[in-house]
Amino acid sequence: MSDLNALYTPLEKIPQVHEGLKKAFRSGKTRPIAFRKTQLLKLCHLVQDNLQRFKDALLADLGRPANETDFLELNGVLIEVKKAYDNVEKWASTEKPPFSLFWFSMSPHIRKEPKGVVLLISPFNYPVYLLLCPLAAAIAAGNAVLLKPSELCTTVAALLTELLPKYLDTEVYEIVNGGVEETTKILELPFNHILYTGNGNVGRIVATAAAKHLTPVTLELGGKSPCVIDPDCDVKVAAKRIMWGRLVNSGQLCISPDYVLVPKDFQDTFVEALKQAYEELHPTDPLKSGMLSRIVNERHVLRLKRLLDNTKGTVVFGNKVELSEREIFGPILPVVPVKDVDAAIEFINERDNPLVLYVFTRNRDFKKKVLNNTLSGTASINEVIMGCQAEGLPFGGVGASGYGYTTGQAAFNTFTHMRSTVENPTWADSLLLHARYTPYKSAPLRRLTWMLRPSIPPLPKD
Ligand code: NAD
Numbered sequence: 001m002s003d004l005n006a007l008y009t010p011l012e013k014i015p016q017v018h019e020g021l022k023k024a025f026r027s028g029k030t031r032p033i034a035f036r037k038t039q040l041l042k043l044c045h046l047v048q049d050n051l052q053r054f055k056d057a058l059l060a061d062l063g064r065p066a067n068e069t070d071f072l073e074l075n076g077v078l079i080e081v082k083k084a085y086d087n088v089e090k091w092a093s094t095e096k097p098p099f100s101l102f103w104f105s106m107s108p109h110i111r112k113e114p115k116g117v118v119l120l121i122s123p124f125n126y127p128v129y130l131l132l133c134p135l136a137a138a139i140a141a142g143n144a145v146l147l148k149p150s151e152l153c154t155t156v157a158a159l160l161t162e163l164l165p166k167y168l169d170t171e172v173y174e175i176v177n178g179g180v181e182e183t184t185k186i187l188e189l190p191f192n193h194i195l196y197t198g199n200g201n202v203g204r205i206v207a208t209a210a211a212k213h214l215t216p217v218t219l220e221l222g223g224k225s226p227c228v229i230d231p232d233c234d235v236k237v238a239a240k241r242i243m244w245g246r247l248v249n250s251g252q253l254c255i256s257p258d259y260v261l262v263p264k265d266f267q268d269t270f271v272e273a274l275k276q277a278y279e280e281l282h283p284t285d286p287l288k289s290g291m292l293s294r295i296v297n298e299r300h301v302l303r304l305k306r307l308l309d310n311t312k313g314t315v316v317f318g319n320k321v322e323l324s325e326r327e328i329f330g331p332i333l334p335v336v337p338v339k340d341v342d343a344a345i346e347f348i349n350e351r352d353n354p355l356v357l358y359v360f361t362r363n364r365d366f367k368k369k370v371l372n373n374t375l376s377g378t379a380s381i382n383e384v385i386m387g388c389q390a391e392g393l394p395f396g397g398v399g400a401s402g403y404g405y406t407t408g409q410a411a412f413n414t415f416t417h418m419r420s421t422v423e424n425p426t427w428a429d430s431l432l433l434h435a436r437y438t439p440y441k442s443a444p445l446r447r448l449t450w451m452l453r454p455s456i457p458p459l460p461k462d
Contacts, residue, residue, distance in 0.1 A: 007161055009176040011185050017146065017174050018189045021117045024171040025144040030114060033089055039139050039168055040085040043132065046167040047077050050159070054128055057155040061127070063294030064249060072248060073129045076389055080133040083391075083408060084140040091140060091412045102451055105431070106422040113417040114142030115216075116192030121183060121206065123198040124152035124296050125252040130197045130220075131160065135173070137411030143193075144172040148186060150198075151179045152296050184209075191215050193415055197254075200400055218404030218414050220254070221397055223355040227257045227384075228344045228370050230361035231266040238360035238382070239273035242333070244281055245384030250293040251331025252300075255356045257384050261344040264337040271316055271335055278317070307332055341366060345373045353377070353399030358384055377401045 009017070029035065047054070051074055055066040058073065084091075095110045097103075118138050122131040127150050138145045147164070149157040161175050176186060187194075187209035196206040197220040210217045227242055245257045262270045286292035295301045308315065313334065338344045348354065357376035361367050367381055377397035380387040388395050394410030396402060404414055424433075432451060435444035 007158055007177045009178055009182055011182065014176055014182065014185045015189060017176055018117065018186075018191075021144040021146055021172060021174060025114075025116055029169070030139075030142045030144055030172050033092060036088050036092075036139055036142055037085060039173070040081060040088065040136060042167040043081050043136060043139065044078060044085065046163050047074060047081065047128075047132065050163060053159055054156070057153075057159045058128070060155040061124070061153040062249065062252070062296060063290075063292075065291055065293070068248065068293070072385075073126055076129050077132045079389070080129075080407065080411075081136040084136040084412065087409065087412075088140045091409050092142070092416075102432075103422075105428050106424045109421050111419040111421055112141070113419045115415055115417050116143060117146065118143045118193040118195070118415055119146050119148065119186065119191045121148045121186075121194070121196045121198065122150055124150040125249060125254070127153040127156040128160075134195050134197075134406055134411060137406070138195075138415045139173070140412050141415035143415050145174075146186065146191070147173070147175045148183055149175065149177065151177065193218070195404070195406065195414070196220070197406075203402065218406065219397070219402040220404075220406055221355070221400065221402040223254045223256060223258055223401065224352055225255060225258045225354045225356040225358060225376070226344075226348055227260045227358040227360060228341065228348075229260060229262040229266065229270060230341070230359075230363055230366045231263055231269075232363050232366070233360040233382070234362065235270060235273045236277075239270065239277040240280065241382075241384050242358070242360075243274055243277040246331055246333045247278075247281065247292060248385065250295055252293065252296065253385065255385050255388050256331075257333070257358050258354075259334040259336055261336050261338050261347055263340055267335065267337045274333070274335070275317055304332060341369060345370060348374050353397070353401050355397045355401035356380060356388065375399070 024030075051070070054074055055069045058064045058069045059066060092112045094112065097108050097110065100108075120131060120134050120138065122134075131147055131149055135145055135147060147160075149160055151157065157175075157177055161177060164170075164173065164175055176182060178185075187206060190213040191210070193216050194206060194210050195218045196203055200221045203219045203221050207217050207219065227238075229238065242257045242260065245253075245255075248256070260270070282289070282291060295304065311334075316335075318332075336347070338347060348357070354376040355378070357370070357374055357379040359367055359370045359379065359381050361381070371379060375398055378388060378393070378395060387393075389407070392408060394405040395407040396405040396410070405411060406414065432444070432448050435441070435448040
């Protein structure tokens with residue numbers, strides 16, 4: 001691991017960085033589409049030229065297998081950045097609202113304006129994806145960006161700090177490194193948008209600091225994503241997908257399946273399927289096979305160990321904590337028996353809104369019932385994790401799992417102000433609009449009102 005302390009940005013430099021970004025944004029440099037495209041292409045190359053270094057850095061910080069980093073992190077970054085590169089003209093182009101006979105003379109348009117200087121604060125678990133994807137959206141939207149990587153992934157943060165200035169324009173995109181003290185200092189400054197990804201407690205701190213400047217915020221927060229199991233599901237596939245989803249990055253994934261709600265009389269069958277899935281996914285000791293990431297630090301290992309030590313449930317398998325290796329063997333997947341689907345729905349609705357809701361069933365009515373009676377950031381049927389990267393789907397939480405969207409065009413919109421404009425020719429006063437002027441004359445005003453007022457349908461009879 002790198003010594004990030006050596007990279008920490010001195011506190012007194014932070015306002016200067018912010019001021020520099022503000023000035024550079026005001027110069028208009030980030031606005032031309034050609035500039036945005038060049039920077040996005042350079043960002044693609046930053047990742048592509050350094051794939052191995054990113055894999056090594058993630059191995060150093062999280063013990064993550066290189067294949068997993070390729071598949072679930074770096075591919076995702078390249079897809080998102082390239083998508084922004086391919087679509088920036090379309091996303092940024094001025095739009096016309098649908099034709100309206102009354103308003104067309106005013107030539108109404110929606111301009112897509114960059115918000116200004118935006119702040120991205122990212123967590124340790126997918127430290128490249130969760131920083132560079134929003135960066136791509138913010139660049140595409142024409143903003144200047146201050147990036148704050150997680151201090152827990154020191155090697156990744158050091159690598160990004162080295163590479164960013166080599167590829168991107170340092171006047172408008174800059175990294176500030178540090179921990180709580182530095183981030184607190186950053187949050188004293190007025191930004192035009194803040195995207196924070198991480199835990200809900202810090203999310204509240206960020207939103208409170210932002211409120212002082214009326215800064216709009218997007219929060220991507222914790223998961224608590226349940227799996228609802230219908231006994232009429234493909235149990236083998238369900239168990240395999242859930243177990244895989246729980247073990248990826250050692251469970252340090254916001255969209256990990258967090259717990260399973262299963263009907264009581266199906267519990268034993270399902271737990272047995274989970275055990276078999278585990279053995280299939282890890283035929284040899286994952287401590288030695290290098291197929292399982294490590295938990296990011298000792299504090300988090302102890303937190304997980306406490307969960308296991310204090311559980312009122314039965315530990316079915318696993319429960320091997322290797323503290324010296326900073327490791328917990330088999331991240332935790334609580335299986336909660338419930339009476340039926342209604343009890344599962346009640347269980348979910350009594351708690352915070354999940355980031356993702358997973359449903360495993362072959363039955364259309366079962367699926368509909370769960371979706372129609374719950375609310376979550378996103379939902380996947382018979383799938384875990386993968387669906388959240390599906391092309392064209394906005395990703396974001398709701399309630400305690402956050403607010404706002406961070407992928408594709410939805411992410412571009414997050415960092416964009418929709419500025420409505422009209423342009424009324426002087427001759428328009430000779431039509432209906434002259435009626436607005438005082439002294440009012442009732443006949444033209446009646447005509448104007450008649451044109452503007454919507455007709456309301458009558459209430460249906462009981
Ligand atoms: P973390 O400890 O790396 O912290 C995240 C960021 O917050 C860091 O940059 C850190 O410097 C900053 N920070 C920490 N304490 C702070 C404080 N007191 N004031 C200001 N800034 C502070 O990561 P974490 O928060 O443990 O992240 C893991 C959490 O993030 C999990 O709950 C996970 O579910 C969630 N997450 C959500 C998403 C999503 O898209 N919804 C994605 C990834 C992770």
